[in-house]
Amino acid sequence: MKTIHSPLAMTAWCKALRRERVVIGLVPTMGALHEGHRALIRAARLRCDALVVSIFVNPTQFAPTEDLATYPRRLTQDRALCRQEGVDACFEPTAAELYPEGFQTVVSVPLIARRWEGESRPHHFAGVATVVAKLFGIIRPDLALFGQKDYQQCAVVRQLVKDLHLDVRLLMRPTVRERDGLAMSSRNVFLSPEERRVAPVFYQALVAGRRAIERGLRDPGSVQSVMRKVLEEVRSIAVDYLAVCHPHSLEPLDRIDRHAVILGALRVGAVRLIDNVLAERKYR
Numbered sequence: 001m002k003t004i005h006s007p008l009a010m011t012a013w014c015k016a017l018r019r020e021r022v023v024i025g026l027v028p029t030m031g032a033l034h035e036g037h038r039a040l041i042r043a044a045r046l047r048c049d050a051l052v053v054s055i056f057v058n059p060t061q062f063a064p065t066e067d068l069a070t071y072p073r074r075l076t077q078d079r080a081l082c083r084q085e086g087v088d089a090c091f092e093p094t095a096a097e098l099y100p101e102g103f104q105t106v107v108s109v110p111l112i113a114r115r116w117e118g119e120s121r122p123h124h125f126a127g128v129a130t131v132v133a134k135l136f137g138i139i140r141p142d143l144a145l146f147g148q149k150d151y152q153q154c155a156v157v158r159q160l161v162k163d164l165h166l167d168v169r170l171l172m173r174p175t176v177r178e179r180d181g182l183a184m185s186s187r188n189v190f191l192s193p194e195e196r197r198v199a200p201v202f203y204q205a206l207v208a209g210r211r212a213i214e215r216g217l218r219d220p221g222s223v224q225s226v227m228r229k230v231l232e233e234v235r236s237i238a239v240d241y242l243a244v245c246h247p248h249s250l251e252p253l254d255r256i257d258r259h260a261v262i263l264g265a266l267r268v269g270a271v272r273l274i275d276n277v278l279a280e281r282k283y284r
Helices: 007-019 035-045 075-084 124-139 148-163 186-190 193-198 201-214 220-231
Strands: 002-004 024-029 050-055 089-091 143-147 169-173 237-245 259-268 271-280
Touching: 002 007, 007 024, 007 050, 007 089, 007 124, 024 035, 024 124, 035 050, 035 075, 035 143, 035 169, 050 075, 050 124, 075 089, 089 124, 124 148, 143 148, 148 169, 148 259, 148 271, 186 271, 201 220, 201 237, 201 259, 201 271, 220 237, 220 259
Parallel strands: 002 089, 024 050, 024 143, 050 089, 143 169
Antiparallel strands: 237 259, 259 271
16 A cells, blocks of 8 residues: 655556556545444445545644644554555645645635534635545546535535536445444544443434434424434533435425435534434325
């Protein structure tokens, strides 16, 4: 497995592969890899000839009050996981290499990014869109894989690719969960034992909302009430938002006709968690 730090070297390596008509896959990450990342890597490995995993804690998607300095970094373990899964190259640029002096371009996807995570973290998705656009430009992958846990991020990237006519196929893979339903996340390590014990109630609430929709409930407000009732039993949880949205535009629904995505964010103690489930009304 190659470890590449320079964007120019990464571009040159991929360019040589393309001359051989090699299919290049990309799994973009911020490191601290877990089983969710492993699932993405394995899915990508089946679909490409050469696989790149980028490991970069992107400073532009963190606000000054957020956890950039304390975000988990486990580069040795991350490389070991990548080797185990047959990754061909780890791309590990520094912030100075991706954002050199004089860098000023920002990519934004304002409509999809304005609500939910975008409202809670106003500059987050501009940072995401900018770094993803840079990775796509450097690597020029044929396909890139993202996890459903970051559903709004996937929607932002999908719109980015569509609007800029980028020649990359996107695949969103299902969220990988712990046995008790908690979505795997690099931030889970910050949960105390007691917080970790109660955190799965988040997924339980989302599932309750999904079941209500499947059984025919059409009013989003009533679905939200079902979920909040589940969460009210845990005092250490503070809800940021629970939303029933159109699965593509992410606009809140006035009425659930068929398909919906339930998006949520909450705090368990000091740790902020996001999650989502897709829902479909089975009875009209």
